[in-house]
Amino acid sequence: DAKTTQPPSMDCAEGRAANLPCNHSTISGNEYVYWYRQIHSQGPQYIIHGLKNNETNEMASLIITEDRKSSTLILPHATLRDTAVYYCIVRDGSSNTGKLIFGQGTTLQVKP
């Protein structure tokens, strides 16, 4: 079973920041937080990942709380093309299999 909890859906106005929350209260010390998104039934696309520090790349920022029990994915200026299902995944960093356990994700609707 997925080790994360996400709201099933969210709306965001185009041009505004989209803040997608994720709870992972049972995360252990060697587990990473990953974010993927899936646009209209295409294959999932990697966004960002982190262990305990906040991370930023060209797509998004990842804010992880100090106790690591929750995180927030931030899309700074959402566009209509960011409408997708966003998956928050906890993965064991000590395992070399790289298996991902997907939950049901958050459907983000960006509106004009």
Add this chain to the structure above:
Amino acid sequence: NAGVTQTPKFRILKIGQSMTLQCTQDMNHNYMYWYRQDPGMGLKLIYYSVGAGITDKGEVPNGYNVSRSTTEDFPLRLELAAPSQTSVYFCASRPFADTQYFGPGTRLTVL
């Protein structure tokens, strides 16, 4: 690079038929994965491989078989198709580092 390619894009099978879903990657990745996605649900791992000649079961392996004779190819075999196997199938590959790269998917209907 073409990345991860999957064939066919769509397929309709009758109950009891068999077929092989093809997956090929040209990135020389060691790790490859097969997932299925039912409507409105997240992806579930069927099988995975950490290198040529090595495969292992994921969350939902029943009714499927895989092989990995080369680094590039990771075919998924359905021997006796059942309606419960109607789904979208995604293949993915990963280098030693973390990110998985997904293919475009195969949409399978079993009637």
